[in-house]
Amino acid sequence: MPNNLGAKLKDVAVLAQVSVGTVSNVLNKPEQVSTDKRNRVLAAIDQLGFVRNESARSLRSGSSRSLGMLVLDVRNPFFTDVALGAEDVADAHKHSFILANSAENSVREQSYLDLFEQQRVQGILITPLGDVIERLEVMRSRGIPSVLVDRLASTGHFCSVSVDDTAGGRAAMEHLLSVGSTRPAFVGGPFTLQQVDDRYHGALAATEAAGVRLQLFETPNLKFERGRHIGDVINDLRPDTRPDGVFAANDQLALGLLQSFTENGLRVPEDIAIVGFDDIDFASQSSIPLTSIRQPRQLIGERAAELLFDEIDNELEHEHQQVVFMPELVVRRSSQRS
Template sequence: MAVTIREVAARAGVSVGTVSNVLNDRANVTPDVVARVRAAIAELGYVRNDAARQLRAGRSRGIGLVVLDIGNPFFAAVARGAEQRAAEEGLVVLLGSSEQDRAREDAYLDLFREQRVNGVLVSPASDDLAALERLAASGIPVALVDREAAGSGFASVAVDDEEGGYLATTHLLGLGRRRIAFVGGPLTTRQVADRLAGARRAVGNAPGATLEVHETAGTTVLHGRAAGEELRGRPERPDAVFAANDLVAVGVLQALTLLGGVRVPDDIALVGYDDIDFATAAVVPLSSVRQPAELIGRTAVDLLLRQGNGALPAADAAIRFRPELVVRASTSG
């Protein structure tokens, strides 16, 4: 149950009006009283409600969504699916992009908590889910998007990224490629780590095959281009590249073909991940592992609605879609 301003006032030994003055940063409160009020707020976990007019309904009409990178078309498609499903219920999606930054993610979560949103969808920037646990404890349903967290108690909608990495790498190995390079990062991002784990499993099943890892600071075209330039300049290049997502793959492709004269797939076969529109529009159309992005967004909203209606315990809802390999010219010749 939400902590009230009266409880804060009682804990601090002041009036409700004084607490209001502190919350609104008014100058007519002494520093020691401000300190007492803020200490009471922290102890009780009080969250200011800026959507008071909507309290009768218990919630705002908003659903919070925090993605890792809204510049990635995959997450834009997830958001589109979430918006479509939310609109069917008369709800709106409030979108934030963490840029894989925990502090930025936490700031969005705090904002959504203050706004008393109907629920929060998030693709976490790290394995530390403490902020999400606090959000759920305040009565706001939470679901993980494009991410699983076994044993966390959170509902989740994701694709089996390890299986996706295995599919991509097995495809390259099936073409007779034996010097595989994985390009992507940071490796602390769960999705990247899972895709790499799948690649390692596939290489481990192929005698004579090797896997080298080129960790990047992010998953943009520029990160992929920098990695591709490094690979291109080596005396002994890999004969295949599995990129952590399609943006990285496009960057690698640019560095190899447009800047370096390397033939794809003749010299280096290339597979991406996500199957965004850029994959088909690239100078050499990219083979890629497809994720049902819009369906992920729609399904995640469904999970929130079912939790909010009391029809679904969060711990019972872990939905996992299977990835699909789409073969194009970057591996088929």
């Protein structure tokens, strides 16, 4: 017996001696109920410990007051921060917020989209993984819009909020060159991730402009262990060919490199400078604080949620837009050669 004592709207109505419609109005449009009755109703609600049944509300009104968000990896603090920003906005709109983790697995991605559809969420924030754009278009045609996060919408059919990864990559590399790196390298992968590809090409543009060769160390993913591994590889190179400055595609990789270098006795930044990307908290919290390219993480989440609400609220007038933030170079010790 699931529903033990739950008082319902009708019980409240009886106790307060008004109709159910009035109780509903007290809840939803309190200003158009007379003070007298409103107080009676509120008292009754209090006395009975009445709690609205959200399922019934959603059923009747056709959609639930909730947003779904699907990220690539909740264990990456970058995404938790983006989610935090989005949640704030959802909160402000009195929507609940369902955070799901595709964990870079496209089966999970699909099944969470199923879930969101069943829940009739009002909209979806997603960092897409698999080939999911088509499905999102179908879902929108059925009334569930979505906004792409940390990913530029290539067709104009979606709003998106992202960061100019190419510019970020260029800034990172220009910085390395400016502190005197003559044998720079890029560490990252896979190149099927647009972000990685863009960051690399930004870096490449910088080295080409300076007439310097850019070494490439490709990784199968962006995790710490991979960074450590490449660090060991780099350490084994002959000192005169070994990179003297490394730009890693994200901070987790960069931290892996840093640990490997430290353990192997390479001095950072004297022997080799490091620049990461994302500027997660742990970048600045490392014992050798990491130079990084900062993305406005919370802001990305906030803007994305706002765009989504705009589409939800003004289905017709809404115009899709691509918000692209400029990332910011934050210089710390890992690249400071004074």
